Amino acid sequence: MADLTILYFAWVRERTGLDEEHVERPPRGTTIAQLLDKMSSHSEGHAAAFAERGRLRAALDQQFFPLDTEIGEARELAIFPPVTGG
């Protein structure tokens, strides 16, 4: 199955130091939060970006979902702070 693309925005992008990365698709049933737990060990930047879980929001294939959602078949995951447009 295709890899998972992860996009980062705002201070999550700054902390990870990455606009996007491609990771091996996590096992079936893995939630967004569980993937972030696992990826926190990738670098100090990832750990810093994912530490404040209450300040993170997510989208799967361009739709907002809570962090306890299973990633399932989604091709694109985005992680970002609460939006501040308008």
Place this chain on the structure above:
Amino acid sequence: MADQTPSIAVRVTEEDFDTGAELARLEALPGGAIASFTGLVRDDGGLTALRLEHYPAMTQAQISAVVQQACARWPLLGVTVIHRFGELPVGARIVFVGAVSYHRVAALEACAYLIDWLKVSAPFWKQEIRRDGSRGWVEAQNADDARAALWRRREGRLDPI
């Protein structure tokens, strides 16, 4: 009323816009009641500019979904939403929302609904660029979530106001 398909324009752009020209487009539609909101970069002591980042693959679709919800709720003949991104100096226009209906209440309410929902559902992030060169991300306001939630309550199932 408003059996015809509303004329909808949604633009996500780095370019500035002409508020007068946008209002003129809405005035040219039948309806006769136009309400609009324009948001500018506010001079919050020490700020020189805002830099707006967004999620390009998602932004247009999110804004269009909010517009569709407004059209389902009020008899609208036209809607325009323009949201800019990039670096915008103090005084620059950031966002324009305009709604046309037959009567003022529908136009005014739809306009407020559109900007309230855009604030909580369009994937934009504002970064402040201050006079001393420092930068900081703007924090989301609980009050914005509360405003959007108010519209949900007014749908009637919970706590009508």
